[in-house]
Amino acid sequence: MAYDVIVLGSGPGGYPAAIRASQLGLKVAIIEKESLGGVCLNWGCIPTKALLKSAQVYEYLKHSKDYGVNATGVSADFGAVISRSRGVADKMSKGVQFLMKKNKIDVIMGYGKIAGKGKIEVTAADGKKQMVEGKYIIIATGARTRQLPNLTQDGNKIIGYREAMVLPQQPKSMIVVGSGAIGIEFADFYNTMGTKVTVVEFMDRIVPVEDADISKELEKQLKKKGITVLTSSEVTKVDTSGSGVKATVKSAAGESVLEAEIMLSAVGIAPNIENIGIEENGIKVEKGRIVVDKGQQTSVAGIYAIGDCSPGQALAHVAGKEGINAAESIGYLEKKCNHKPDAIDYNNIPGCTYCSPEIASVGFTEKAAKDAGYEVKVGKFPFMASGKASASGNTDGFVKVIFDAKYGEFLGAHMIGAGVTEMIAEVVVARKLETTHHEILNAIHPHPTMSEAVKEAVAAAYGEAIDI
Numbered sequence: 001m002a003y004d005v006i007v008l009g010s011g012p013g014g015y016p017a018a019i020r021a022s023q024l025g026l027k028v029a030i031i032e033k034e035s036l037g038g039v040c041l042n043w044g045c046i047p048t049k050a051l052l053k054s055a056q057v058y059e060y061l062k063h064s065k066d067y068g069v070n071a072t073g074v075s076a077d078f079g080a081v082i083s084r085s086r087g088v089a090d091k092m093s094k095g096v097q098f099l100m101k102k103n104k105i106d107v108i109m110g111y112g113k114i115a116g117k118g119k120i121e122v123t124a125a126d127g128k129k130q131m132v133e134g135k136y137i138i139i140a141t142g143a144r145t146r147q148l149p150n151l152t153q154d155g156n157k158i159i160g161y162r163e164a165m166v167l168p169q170q171p172k173s174m175i176v177v178g179s180g181a182i183g184i185e186f187a188d189f190y191n192t193m194g195t196k197v198t199v200v201e202f203m204d205r206i207v208p209v210e211d212a213d214i215s216k217e218l219e220k221q222l223k224k225k226g227i228t229v230l231t232s233s234e235v236t237k238v239d240t241s242g243s244g245v246k247a248t249v250k251s252a253a254g255e256s257v258l259e260a261e262i263m264l265s266a267v268g269i270a271p272n273i274e275n276i277g278i279e280e281n282g283i284k285v286e287k288g289r290i291v292v293d294k295g296q297q298t299s300v301a302g303i304y305a306i307g308d309c310s311p312g313q314a315l316a317h318v319a320g321k322e323g324i325n326a327a328e329s330i331g332y333l334e335k336k337c338n339h340k341p342d343a344i345d346y347n348n349i350p351g352c353t354y355c356s357p358e359i360a361s362v363g364f365t366e367k368a369a370k371d372a373g374y375e376v377k378v379g380k381f382p383f384m385a386s387g388k389a390s391a392s393g394n395t396d397g398f399v400k401v402i403f404d405a406k407y408g409e410f411l412g413a414h415m416i417g418a419g420v421t422e423m424i425a426e427v428v429v430a431r432k433l434e435t436t437h438h439e440i441l442n443a444i445h446p447h448p449t450m451s452e453a454v455k456e457a458v459a460a461a462y463g464e465a466i467d468i
Helices: 014-023 038-043 045-062 078-102 161-165 181-193 212-224 316-333 366-371 387-392 420-432 437-442 452-461
Strands: 002-008 028-032 106-109 111-114 119-123 129-139 143-145 173-177 196-200 228-230 234-239 245-251 254-260 262-265 269-271 303-305 351-353 358-363 376-382 398-404 410-417
Touching: 002 014, 002 111, 002 316, 014 028, 014 078, 014 129, 014 316, 028 129, 038 045, 038 078, 038 161, 045 078, 045 161, 045 181, 111 129, 129 316, 161 181, 173 181, 173 245, 173 254, 181 196, 181 212, 181 351, 196 254, 212 228, 212 358, 212 366, 212 398, 212 410, 245 262, 303 316, 358 420, 366 376, 366 398, 366 410, 376 452, 398 420, 398 452, 410 420, 410 452, 420 452, 437 452
Parallel strands: 002 028, 002 129, 028 106, 129 303, 173 196, 173 262, 196 228
Antiparallel strands: 111 119, 119 129, 143 269, 234 245, 245 254, 351 358, 358 410, 376 398, 398 410
């Protein structure tokens, strides 16, 4: 069959691209080798949040006396927790199936490879091949766990995030290598469930992409929970010959050997761009990512790339917007819409880590702002001073905001605390609208809420704080 648009991959970038293209009146097919929804819905964003919610409920029950509630005999059923997570993922994947039918998008299951201009060869699970043709192609093949030569994942003792989500039984001890979002979320989950966890980070602080104050606070909170944190440390060798793993760790203090039942390698991701026809069709690649223009088009006309296989941040919400932009770029060329999509501002992308306490940030860190030449005004509001935080028993953390002292530009915000991943959107919208501190302070925030901490932090930056 011939289509207007073929989308290769059905993750959080691919399926929105397909839906938006269909909304614009284009005939669309989507090719998926495994499960609709991709890694995010099936093995990433969604099932990990289900795991973390179960851990949060367990934590609340263990500390129910703090709220005047006596819950006795509380225990966690690890298998049931895993099962619930898989159930949530399956439900979301079925939801994408429904959306495909609703938007009249043909779903073709199999492994797709670009076979020339407007052609993708699809190999089904049984080995049968078919050629799918379309005027435009959108590559949305995502990414997989990154493998290090000295940390070869065997799926048994050295695992990646997929195995970490479906372990048949809870390990008594775990070494987590890498302290990005994936590593920290799993470290927090397993620690809460009762596993002894050690985090090993090569950089000099955990969650190194975050503001330094956030890293410091999170390390304090994780250590308070009983997680061992080793920074400026590198796993140089792993011995799996015994019943568990023995990891040789090199740090400034010298070498030491850590022992655990299992090791989780969470050292980042690698884009899925091999064996999909990139080289054969002359599609330009730099630093392992497919090069695209502002409309997501690659170096080859008619072929677009979005999500983790392209240069933007490897985040589900980035992939989704890139997918919509790619569809609208095609729609503009086909005269289905009367304007090109706005280019994405990659400095206004929120980042969230769903450990407890949560982390959320957007824009410049304090150091990055100063390095960029800004004179800054910085304000912090601790949740300890928040009435809602005290009432809910979640007083850990703070909101930190950064403004340009000269013009009042809202440069960035960095939050750590309960529910901050829901709060960061205010700052994203404010920065998009070029809001200054004046508008934030004069927009009345509801009381008592955690979100009024944003206003209080802004007030602190300008010497107008009321509650601290």
